[in-house]
Amino acid sequence: MSTVVDTLRLTAEEAIGLVERRELSAGELHAAYLEAIAERDGELHTYLRTVDEAGGPGIPIALKDVISTRGVETTAGSRILAGYAPVFDATVAARCKAAGLSLLGKTNTDEFAMGSSTENSAYGPSRNPWDPARVPGGSGGGTAAAVSAGLAPWGLGSDTGGSIKQPSALCGNVGLRPTYGTVSRFGVVAFASSLDQVGPVAKTVRDTALLYRIISGRDPADSTTVELPAPVELPDGERLDGLRIGVPRQAVALEAIEPGVREAFDRSLALAEELGAAVGECDLPLSFDYGLPCYYLIAPAEASSNLARYDGVRYGPRSEGETYREMVERTRDHGFGDEPKRRIMLGTYALSAGYYDAYYGQAQRVRTLIVREHREAFERFDVLATPTSPTVAFPIGEKAADPLAMYACDLLTIPSCLAGLPGLNVPCGLSEGLPVGLQLIGPQFAENTLFRAGHALEQALGLDLVPERLRT
Amino acid sequence: MNGAWEPVVGLEIHVQLKTRTKMFCRCPAGFGAGENTQTCPVCLGFPGALPVPNRVALEWVVKLGLALGCEIAPRAVFARKHYFYPDLAKGYQISQYDLPSCINGSMIIPLPDGDHAVGIVRAHLEEDAAKNVHLGGRTGRIGGASATLVDYNRGGTPLVEIVTAPDIHSAEEAKRFLQLLRQTIVELGISDAEMEKGTLRVDANVSVRPTGSDELRTRCEIKNMNSFTHIARGIEAEVGRQVEIWESGGEVEQHTYDFDVATGTLTPRRTKEEADDYRYFPEPDLVPVEPSEEVVERLRAELPELPAARIRRIGEALDHERALVLVTGGLERLWEQAVAAGADRVAASNVIANQLVGAGIDPAAVDATELAKLVGARERIPRKAFDEAISRLAEPGFTADPYLAQEAVSDTAALEPIVDAILAASPAQVEQYRGGKEGLLGFFVGRVMKETKGQADARAVNELVRRKLSD
Numbered sequence: 023m024s025t026v027v028d029t030l031r032l033t034a035e036e037a038i039g040l041v042e043r044r045e046l047s048a049g050e051l052h053a054a055y056l057e058a059i060a061e062r063d064g065e066l067h068t069y070l071r072t073v074d075e076a077g078g079p080g081i082p083i084a085l086k087d088v089i090s091t092r093g094v095e096t097t098a099g100s101r102i103l104a105g106y107a108p109v110f111d112a113t114v115a116a117r118c119k120a121a122g123l124s125l126l127g128k129t130n131t132d133e134f135a136m137g138s139s140t141e142n143s144a145y146g147p148s149r150n151p152w153d154p155a156r157v158p159g160g161s162g163g164g165t166a167a168a169v170s171a172g173l174a175p176w177g178l179g180s181d182t183g184g185s186i187k188q189p190s191a192l193c194g195n196v197g198l199r200p201t202y203g204t205v206s207r208f209g210v211v212a213f214a215s216s217l218d219q220v221g222p223v224a225k226t227v228r229d230t231a232l233l234y235r236i237i238s239g240r241d242p243a244d245s246t247t248v249e250l251p252a253p254v255e256l257p258d259g260e261r262l263d264g265l266r267i268g269v270p271r272q273a274v275a276l277e278a279i280e281p282g283v284r285e286a287f288d289r290s291l292a293l294a295e296e297l298g299a300a301v302g303e304c305d306l307p308l309s310f311d312y313g314l315p316c317y318y319l320i321a322p323a324e325a326s327s328n329l330a331r332y333d334g335v336r337y338g339p340r341s342e343g344e345t346y347r348e349m350v351e352r353t354r355d356h357g358f359g360d361e362p363k364r365r366i367m368l369g370t371y372a373l374s375a376g377y378y379d380a381y382y383g384q385a386q387r388v389r390t391l392i393v394r395e396h397r398e399a400f401e402r403f404d405v406l407a408t409p410t411s412p413t414v415a416f417p418i419g420e421k422a423a424d425p426l427a428m429y430a431c432d433l434l435t436i437p438s439c440l441a442g443l444p445g446l447n448v449p450c451g452l453s454e455g456l457p458v459g460l461q462l463i464g465p466q467f468a469e470n471t472l473f474r475a476g477h478a479l480e481q482a483l484g485l486d487l488v489p490e491r492l493r494t
Numbered sequence: 495m496n497g498a499w500e501p502v503v504g505l506e507i508h509v510q511l512k513t514r515t516k517m518f519c520r521c522p523a524g525f526g527a528g529e530n531t532q533t534c535p536v537c538l539g540f541p542g543a544l545p546v547p548n549r550v551a552l553e554w555v556v557k558l559g560l561a562l563g564c565e566i567a568p569r570a571v572f573a574r575k576h577y578f579y580p581d582l583a584k585g586y587q588i589s590q591y592d593l594p595s596c597i598n599g600s601m602i603i604p605l606p607d608g609d610h611a612v613g614i615v616r617a618h619l620e621e622d623a624a625k626n627v628h629l630g631g632r633t634g635r636i637g638g639a640s641a642t643l644v645d646y647n648r649g650g651t652p653l654v655e656i657v658t659a660p661d662i663h664s665a666e667e668a669k670r671f672l673q674l675l676r677q678t679i680v681e682l683g684i685s686d687a688e689m690e691k692g693t694l695r696v697d698a699n700v701s702v703r704p705t706g707s708d709e710l711r712t713r714c715e716i717k718n719m720n721s722f723t724h725i726a727r728g729i730e731a732e733v734g735r736q737v738e739i740w741e742s743g744g745e746v747e748q749h750t751y752d753f754d755v756a757t758g759t760l761t762p763r764r765t766k767e768e769a770d771d772y773r774y775f776p777e778p779d780l781v782p783v784e785p786s787e788e789v790v791e792r793l794r795a796e797l798p799e800l801p802a803a804r805i806r807r808i809g810e811a812l813d814h815e816r817a818l819v820l821v822t823g824g825l826e827r828l829w830e831q832a833v834a835a836g837a838d839r840v841a842a843s844n845v846i847a848n849q850l851v852g853a854g855i856d857p858a859a860v861d862a863t864e865l866a867k868l869v870g871a872r873e874r875i876p877r878k879a880f881d882e883a884i885s886r887l888a889e890p891g892f893t894a895d896p897y898l899a900q901e902a903v904s905d906t907a908a909l910e911p912i913v914d915a916i917l918a919a920s921p922a923q924v925e926q927y928r929g930g931k932e933g934l935l936g937f938f939v940g941r942v943m944k945e946t947k948g949q950a951d952a953r954a955v956n957e958l959v960r961r962k963l964s965d
Contacts, residue, residue: 088542089542090540090541090542096541098541103541106541108535108540108541108542109535109540110535110540110543112542207542207544207779208542208543208544209542209543210542211541211542212541212542212779214778215778215779216778242546243544243546244544244546244779245544245545245546245547245779245780245781246778246779246780246781323775324775324778326773327574327576327585327586327773327775329585330576330578330584330585330586331539331541331583331584331585333578333580333585335580335583335644336538336539336540336583337540345636345637346579346580346636346642347578350578370773373576373773373774373775374771374773375771375773378773378774378775382775
């Protein structure tokens with residue numbers, strides 16, 4: 023049965039059509055994806071676990087393993103949560119269920135979403151479907167690679183400093199990091215609470231909008247959420263007349279941007295102008311000079327706090343010790359990998375008495391300036407555009423031993439995350455046979471504008487986003 | 495107390511609010527349920543669970559703040575306070591820190607020599623920790639315990655912490671402040687505030703200084719006191735200890751002590767090797783608390799007449815001591831009604847505060863008119879009849895009339911032989927009385943009352959015994 027479906031090319035919208043017209047049952051569709059997973063995931067390792075039966079009447083979805091799923095193990099890519107099966111669904115998981123979607127499986131992630139390559143997963147790295155010797159990006163590399171390899175029609179990721187946008191760029195699909203507060207974080211294993219946002223990853227901008235419509239909106243269980251000011255619209259226009267696109271000078275001046283990435287980016291801007299957009303330059307000096315250091319104080323500080331609950335007392339594996347202290351120390355020593363430990367130490371230091379003001383306090387003040395700088399830019403522009411990642415997918419192992427090089431992967435995605443703004447990755451070309459992503463940033467709640475711009479560009483670009491080596 | 499030294503005391507009070515649900519989740523808050531049955535992913539700190547503040551608790555802290563004359567912060571912020579301990583599910587406690595809900599208040603303690611204001615530095619909201627039971631240790635502490643059991647039912651229940659300025663200058667004053675604060679809290683209906691149940695907990699910061707000076711010397715903290723009387727004793731013991739150190743040329747060192755109720759002594763807590771660093775930072779899972787002016791004004795309008803004001807008012811009509819007892823015992827309404835019904839002020843106060851409370855009568859169930867009749871007749875009717883009437887005061891439809899009809903034996907002719915017999919049977923006591931030990935009068939009167947089975951008129955017996963002894 024499943025052979026009738028080409029999961030590599032099937033969009034979520036098309037899949038919904040198949041099920042609605044009863045050309046395919048939910049169970050058959052689910053089985054088709056499981057078959058694709060059986061075929062290709064041994065190499066790619068995008069899933070940590072799959073679900074055998076379709077749980078709903080609709081199409082399947084893959085969820086990043088930081089999203090709590092009732093009765094289905096949720097590890098956040100960490101040993102410290104091995105065997106932990108939540109007794110409740112995250113709000114986003116519950117909303118997917120309520121929309122009829124069935125859980126296909128839980129996708130791989132850097133441990134606690136800390137990383138840009140999925141190499142920090144305690145369960146081994148995922149691989150890029152365009153070139154299995156390369157990383158799929160991270161932390162949501164599992165979801166992004168699964169969508170690109172036809173192992174899921176769509177999925178949810180979580181983004182703290184680029185964990186949706188960057189893997190989408192490296193795998194060649196569409197990913198949205200929504201405006202902070204529009205998607206519930208309830209039940210999402212926390213990394214840095216003031217930055218974490220769940221968002222959709224899909225093959226097309228329309229699919230992304232459709233999934234965002236399902237998961238967004240105020241949740242009484244998350245005090246930081248708000249109602250959307252306007253309903254989500256599915257984009258269908260082909261023109262960009264009147265759209266003002268700003269290009270931050272400091273972003274494109276970064277030497278770290280590879281020539282191939284720059285070329286694809288410039289071509290997509292030229293195309294946008296052809297479609298009627300006005301492209302101009304803007305300045306965000308603080309955002310790009312201080313965004314990264316600011317992020318690497320705030321995120322680890324919050325992480326050091328959020329990860330304090332993993333003590334082996336109530337859930338997860340416990341290492342025995344002679345005393346309470348020893349038990350907790352051993353549990354955490356065995357349970358956490360190097361990257362969480364590194365960030366717990368950084369964050370603990372940044373919050374310590376006597377250092378708080380110089381580090382965490384100062385970073386928060388800088389963050390306020392970054393928010394202001396973006397707000398000013400949006401007085402002149404409707405969206406801002408940069409490459410999503412300075413590079414295409416890099417070889418596994420290349421940056422694994424060099425945390426600073428790894429942190430620099432998110433140079434372009436971090437500033438708008440600090441400002442709480444929505445960002446969309448749209449594939450904009452290939453460089454050396456690997457996908458390049460365009461990052462479109464909007465003001466708060468401007469998702470519809472991003473979808474409209476992304477959709478028009480996507481249509482005009484007409485890229486084949488099935489990884490070349492998987493095309494038949 | 496040594497007159498050369500003045501105690502300087504500040505109090506830290508934790509009040510457990512009696513909201514229906516916990517501070518940040520909708521688990522029921524309260525005692526008596528089986529261990530770990532009132533829990534959920536939020537109060538157990540499961541991955542991804544998020545706090546949602548209890549709206550009632552947010553209002554109640556404002557109400558308390560208003561009753562304590564505080565400024566209500568237009569913007570209060572919850573923070574995370576970190577430490578590792580099994581009673582803390584998340585590894586941090588959510589507590590207001592540098593921006594509390596209420597600041598800069600004061601509570602007036604009416605004292606016999608005038609009103610005394612105790613500054614309220616702050617009142618803030620936080621969540622309670624769970625309850626640990628350490629097994630196998632000698633001290634009931636985690637050190638040396640073979641196992642620790644945790645009951646998370648209490649974890650996450652709402653607490654208000656009240657911090658006073660160091661404005662209290664005696665153990666007695668501390669006790670009075672606490673009585674008044676407790677009564678205020680109870681009347682606001684926001685907590686049972688019972689020390690025995692742990693819904694009211696008090697730590698005292700104590701230092702001393704030469705009388706007349708305004709310096710602040712090193713203070714020590716006393717914990718683990720579970721009644722107002724123990725708090726007063728603990729403060730007295732600590733003041734004594736510090737005075738002795740200063741007077742012998744020593745230096746008081748900052749430390750925390752547990753007050754041992756049984757021995758009345760202070761035991762130092764084990765010193766930690768490292769200083770606490772709680773790494774406070776604003777709780778990113780919550781938005782700031784910004785009560786509207788409208789809500790604050792509504793809560794202000796809901797405030798009842800506060801106990802301190804009532805003590806002052808009743809104290810003027812009665813006397814300060816009795817007013818304090820009536821108001822902090824929740825007895826003053828009955829007293830006012832009894833007086834309105836014609837009872838003597840002092841007599842009514844004595845009967846209510848002593849006999850009524852002693853008999854465990856609920857003042858709210860008493861008909862003040864009947865009580866007033868009894869108060870008026872209490873010296874005329876037999877003691878036994880009076881006591882019985884008091885014990886039945888709260889019964890529905892109680893009337894004093896049958897008791898008022900009973901007459902005490904005041905006929906000297908009937909009492910004289912009994913008095914004579916008792917005096918004759920106690921020659922030693924008679925001797926002592928005549929030698930100046932006049933306190934023995936009560937002994938003789940008591941014997942006569944017993945002999946007459948409470949039927950004798952106490953005043954008449956008193957008079958007769960006194961006359962006989964001075965013969």
